[in-house]
Amino acid sequence: MTFGPLDERWRGLTTGLVLNVTFVAFEALAIATIMPLVVADLGGVALYGWVFSAFLLADLVGIVLAGELADRFGPALPFAAGLALFAIGLLIGGLAPSMPVLVAARAIQGFGAGAIPAVAYVVIGRTYPDSLRPRMFAILSTAWVVPGIAGPALAAFVADHVGWRPVFLGLLPLVLVAGSLALRALRSVPANPERVARRVLLDAVRVASGTGLALAGLQAHDLVLSPALVAIGLALGIPALRKLLPPGTFRASGALPAAVLSRGLLTFAFFAPDIFVPLTVTTIRGESVALSGIALTAGTIAWTTGAWIQERTVFRVGAAPLVRNGFLLVAIGIAAMGLVLNYGVPAWLSVPAWGIAGLGIGMAYSSISLTVLRHAPAGSEGAAASSMQLADILGNALGTGLGAVAVASAVAASGSAILGVALTDSIAGALAVAGIVIASRLRPATV
Numbered sequence: 001m002t003f004g005p006l007d008e009r010w011r012g013l014t015t016g017l018v019l020n021v022t023f024v025a026f027e028a029l030a031i032a033t034i035m036p037l038v039v040a041d042l043g044g045v046a047l048y049g050w051v052f053s054a055f056l057l058a059d060l061v062g063i064v065l066a067g068e069l070a071d072r073f074g075p076a077l078p079f080a081a082g083l084a085l086f087a088i089g090l091l092i093g094g095l096a097p098s099m100p101v102l103v104a105a106r107a108i109q110g111f112g113a114g115a116i117p118a119v120a121y122v123v124i125g126r127t128y129p130d131s132l133r134p135r136m137f138a139i140l141s142t143a144w145v146v147p148g149i150a151g152p153a154l155a156a157f158v159a160d161h162v163g164w165r166p167v168f169l170g171l172l173p174l175v176l177v178a179g180s181l182a183l184r185a186l187r188s189v190p191a192n193p194e195r196v197a198r199r200v201l202l203d204a205v206r207v208a209s210g211t212g213l214a215l216a217g218l219q220a221h222d223l224v225l226s227p228a229l230v231a232i233g234l235a236l237g238i239p240a241l242r243k244l245l246p247p248g249t250f251r252a253s254g255a256l257p258a259a260v261l262s263r264g265l266l267t268f269a270f271f272a273p274d275i276f277v278p279l280t281v282t283t284i285r286g287e288s289v290a291l292s293g294i295a296l297t298a299g300t301i302a303w304t305t306g307a308w309i310q311e312r313t314v315f316r317v318g319a320a321p322l323v324r325n326g327f328l329l330v331a332i333g334i335a336a337m338g339l340v341l342n343y344g345v346p347a348w349l350s351v352p353a354w355g356i357a358g359l360g361i362g363m364a365y366s367s368i369s370l371t372v373l374r375h376a377p378a379g380s381e382g383a384a385a386s387s388m389q390l391a392d393i394l395g396n397a398l399g400t401g402l403g404a405v406a407v408a409s410a411v412a413a414s415g416s417a418i419l420g421v422a423l424t425d426s427i428a429g430a431l432a433v434a435g436i437v438i439a440s441r442l443r444p445a446t447v
Helices: 011-042 045-073 076-095 100-112 115-127 132-142 145-161 165-169 173-184 201-220 224-244 255-274 277-284 289-317 321-340 347-375 381-414 417-439
Strands: none
Touching: 011 045, 011 100, 011 115, 011 132, 011 145, 011 165, 011 173, 045 076, 045 115, 045 132, 045 381, 076 100, 076 115, 076 165, 076 173, 100 115, 100 255, 115 132, 115 201, 115 255, 115 381, 132 289, 132 347, 145 165, 145 173, 145 289, 201 224, 201 381, 224 417, 255 321, 255 347, 255 381, 255 417, 277 289, 277 347, 277 417, 289 321, 321 347, 321 417, 347 381, 381 417
């Protein structure tokens, strides 16, 4: 008899996890859409980027702490705490009288949001049988499709007709409903009280602070301040990062370290050029916003398609070939987007180009997740998943941060963003090629 994630035994848990991923996706896409209106109302445009950076860096700390707590006390405790903080952040954000308050609210949100993916990986690793894990990763990827398509348009409609504050406050009922459904099922997931506690909070704060200082230094464009901030950030963050990642991660020595490193390379390679797809299509090539939106939607839908390809094939071919081919497709997509910078190439090529990249990350992303859970020590799934998500976030933050610096420098030097986007694409493409090589160190998945 064939069982699936929606069978009676797992139905409540699956539904709760999917709904929680859905509201996080809606929140992320909605806030990005309405931020110009928020700045027009509150002012403080200098803090625009920190609305996102504060969330991301606090999310990093929340992920590490939630993974550790989930291993020791079970996932229900960190999930409930994270859900409460996320809701408090939404409430403060919706009532924020100024941009500094909004930045603080986003940090609270980010700290709480870190618990949701950390708990999801722990639950999948401990509750679902090995045969259902690839399908669960595919289902969770699918949870981004509706928010990816409808979220920005719905947020823009609400903000235009009612105001930007209801976008924050309107998510609260969804958070409460989805959270209560998941929390009921999470109480039965076991803990591992015998696991030796790690002092991870201070190290996570050091990594987040170091990342923030390094990115601030890159954005400062000051001959003295910039290198000083970058040096301090690296000195603060790298030693702490080594403690939080599996031993041998930077050398990719072993399946688990190689999988964690691959995740960081993958998110850097994809998200660094991803944020410049609209800029390439609209500002550089002079095409419509609609075309850039279609290209991003193609990437979102293809990502989900790649996750389902993983679900259908991972036990037959193994995770390593899927990760390798995923990196290859991301590299091809990046190269094609680089061609779109050339005025002799039709701009509509951006749609299949970013669809190819999306297909690649969908295949590799879920396969890496499966590899991490399969090689995580029993009872330490939370720590292993947190390491992977830590690499995930750092790859995203560094990729988008370095890309932003490259584009800003190009505009300052020549008045055009083309060279900056081309440099970003080149770095991302090189890391995708490196990912192809590292993927060979992932042992094939076996039943």
